[in-house]
Amino acid sequence: MEQRLLIKHGTIHDAIHEEAYTADIFVEHGKIARIEPKLEEKEFGKVQVLDASGLEVYPGFVEAHCHLGLDGYAIGFEGADYNEMSESLTPELSAVDGLNPQDESIRLAMEGGVTCVAAGPGSSNVLGGTFAVYKTVGKRIDDMVIKEKAAMKCAFGENPKLCYKDKEIYSRMTVASKLRIMLQRTKEYLARKEAAGDDISKQPPYDPKLEALIPVIQKKLPLKAHVHQANDIYTAIRIAREFGTGLALDHCTDGSLIAEDLAKEGYPVAVGPTLTHASKFELKNKSFETPGDLARAGCQVSIITDSPVIPQQYLALCAGLAVKSGMDEFDALKAITINAAKHIGVSERVGSLEIGKDGDFVIAEGNPMISDTRICYVLIDGRITYSFKES
Structure with missing residues (x-):
């Protein structure tokens, strides 16, 4: 079954708009299907939810x-x-x-x-x-x-x-x-x-x-x-x-x-x-x-x-x-x-977070261009391929 993923409450850096914004992102069949200020989990049925509260969401x-x-x-x-x-x-x-x-x-x-x-x-x-x-x-x-x-x-x-x-x-x-x-x-x-x-x-x-x-x-x-x-x-x-x-x-x-x-x-x-x-x-x-x-x-x-x-x-x-x-x-x-x-x-x-593009994301605690920023999740085609775990 195809992965369905809902990324909630993240601060979005979409590489298209210079200003970041808070939004939810729904990914289906490996593609970004929706980006909206608020998406409710109940409207998607069976869906994996990734809480990105306090985190920065970037394109891969x-x-x-x-x-x-x-x-x-x-x-x-x-x-x-x-x-x-x-x-x-x-x-x-x-x-x-x-x-x-x-x-x-x-x-x-x-x-x-x-x-x-x-x-x-x-x-x-x-x-x-x-x-x-x-x-x-x-x-x-x-x-x-x-x-x-x-x-x-x-x-x-x-x-x-x-x-x-x-x-x-x-x-x-x-x-x-x-x-x-x-x-x-x-x-x-x-x-x-x-x-x-x-x-x-x-x-x-x-x-x-x-x-x-x-x-x-x-x-x-x-x-x-x-x-x-x-x-x-x-x-x-x-x-x-x-x-x-x-x-x-x-x-x-x-x-x-x-x-x-x-x-x-x-x-x-x-x-x-x-x-x-x-x-x-x-x-x-x-x-x-x-x-x-x-x-x-x-x-x-x-x-x-x-x-x-x-x-x-x-x-x-x-x-x-x-x-x-x-x-x-x-x-x-x-x-x-x-x-x-x-x-x-x-x-x-x-290369950017837009509807129809691949669900590739970097989700971090801050700006990944700063050396001490922790990357918390990496996703490719809507699937979590890396998640940071405290040792």
Whole structure:
């Protein structure tokens, strides 16, 4: 039988309205069915009641860019499945084939209030494969995924250069050229397929790499670009314009330097991981001021952990540190809820508390962006997946 749940007396932070308000929420079939100032238990018959008196109710937190489940917890090479280093162009790879739902890091993420993540290949390759979006509870990834192919990972800057400097890449020019060549080949491959129609004899030989890139050329699957430096950000935009593709800009370490430009371009930006050492040159401008600068300029901003770079359960803490550095608190909340959901193409289901959306909640004793706030409950699809118990 489907779970029916009534959350009573909570203070609602819906990620849509800046002001919080007190209301009751009814969840049925895993979806938010009603949000009203007062709902009586008797009108719902058999229903589980969760008393949220004195508690703050938030949407489940959403991570727009990570490798959760692809890099094993407390294990080395055996669990490292986020980078394929055999060649620099691997668009045919799919994150769902490497995700491990039994990994301890997924449970820790959920208990920290992160209920939905976009996880996928790392940044070793010019083209790494597709990201998947999934909920952070379950035993089988097929049952957890809400979007199997959310974006096509591509990478610019130091990482592809470093990983392939002794093989096939030695400059940023080569990285950009390799991406352009693959996109152009895909356009030509698709044109031949369409011209052949149903005549199998005229179809081009099957190419898994180009097949994987067809949705990118058709603007059904955005490029998800690993970009830190300003020049790399501009190169990603330049190539997206040339081929008419969708684009999301991830990391954006130099974002503050070009905030007005990025606002005019209109691409979604994700900032992070910031709670780490600047371990290479292109991270030298790393700052928790960046997401606030971009939000004030008018960008759609998400905050990311890039977990396991920052443990996934500290996503809300990263948002809090952005607030400490000048970001508006409501902008910070949106950066880990509705903006992140938009960034990965699942805002019709998650990221805010609205009728018809998934019943994903974080219920806490205060603001989860403050480090000592206790999370009391986490719910995914209307079911309690975590509840705090005094030891």
